[in-house]
Amino acid sequence: MNRTTAFFFDELSLWHSAGAHALTLPVGGWVQPPASSGHAESPETKRRLKSLLDVSGLSRHLQQHSAVPATDEDLRRVHGADYLQRFKALSDAGGGELGPQAPIGPGSYEIARLSAGLAIAAVDAVLSGQVENAYSLSRPPGHHCLADGAMGFCFLANIAIAIEAAKARRGLxxxxxxxxxxxxxxxxxxxxxxxxxxxxxxxxxxxxxxxxxxxxxxxxxxxxxxxxxxxxxxxxxxxxxxxxxxxxxxxxxxxxxxxxxxxxxxxxxxxxxxxxx
Structure with a gap:
């Protein structure tokens, strides 16, 4: 085994936008627009982590990869077809509120599929013996997402999707x-x-x-x-x-x-x- 650590990341995952918010409140009415997008689930916190890896020199010791998006089959092992269709339709229409505290923007569906794909690839790299461990910087996150609905900034259940893919492909x-x-x-x-x-x-x-x-x-x-x-x-x-x-x-x-x-x-x-x- 090549005992190294893999880091799975794609800049596109940071381009998911929740629209203009002040922390979790949509801008409008009596909610003043902040200087930037202002949503609590900000791409900047994730970009900061990647920047720290780079400037510290740690990135040179990692196997760095992107990944292909999760397939329809990958998603359907966890999520219902009706929910996935609703998610894609809202994303294609420019975004909106997909669930409680779950706003999306244009292209969020495709970016969420990439986020899940990064998790799938990280698990697969470990199970295949390519690396000893792996880190997936997946955004949007996933641990609040239910099988049939978005919630709390989460739109696809990244970890569940990765587990089910590994069970189907590698008998995990x-x-x-x-x-x-x-x-x-x-x-x-x-x-x-x-x-x-x-x-x-x-x-x-x-x-x-x-x-x-x-x-x-x-x-x-x-x-x-x-x-x-x-x-x-x-x-x-x-x-x-x-x-x-x-x-x-x-x-x-x-x-x-x-x-x-x-x-x-x-x-x-x-x-x-x-x-x-």
Whole structure:
């Protein structure tokens, strides 16, 4: 095995636009336009990460790749045809509100397919033995997206799509998803909650998003009972709280489950200065 790290990125993924917003409020009426687009899910935070990789010199040590967009078949393993048609139609018409806190702009459908394709390629690179691990800078994000609807800046369930593609193409068995985004990974949980072959673990701020949700009682259903773990943390929890949760809950759960692959939903918004938590 070539024990290196791959970085999957495409500049086009940063061209998805939610339209003019002030944080999460659409501009208009009494909402003043900010100096830039102003939406909380900004391409600049992702571009900043890529810039830091480049100026630090770390990029030279990574295998850097783009990817092809997810195919219709890839998308339909997770999402219903009616939802995909509605998403494409709204995108083709110039954009609008696809779901709760889920505004899109022109071309967002094609960019979201590319975002999912980056995740598929990252998983495939690891499973094929090309690299030991991989990072996909996927935008738009995906962990709030349900099988039949957009939500919370998320329009396609990138991780779920990548998992299902790997199962179909490579016979992948058990997978664990660790989501340490400050918001609950409700879309990923919903898609896999009746499945025993995918362990979903979410560490998130208690009651933050979806609004009021904690989830400590939700353990999965049917064949998936016990394969879903939620760890709601109080607002203000810091480094030690995350370490404690990882050491006492997450790592033992992974050891019991023995996954063939671990995927991290690597949201950075648990940062203390994030405006949405």
């Amino acid at each position: 068995g058990k997978v664990a998803v660790i989501d340490w985004d400050v918001h609950h990974g409700n879309g990923t949980q919903s898609i896999f909650e009746t499945r025993g072959d995918v362990l979903t673990i979410s560490l998130h701020q208690d009651g933050c998003y979806p609004p009021g949700y904690s989830g400590e009682q939700d353990r999965g259903r049917g064949a998936g009972l016990g394969a879903n773990i939620n760890i709601p943390l109080p607002p203000g929890s810091g480094h030690e709280a995350y370490l404690h949760a990882m050491e006492r809950i997450v790592v033992p759960a992974l050891e019991r489950f023995e996954p063939e692959l671990i995927i991290v939903a690597c949201g950075y918004d648990a940062n203390a200065v994030d405006p949405l938590a």
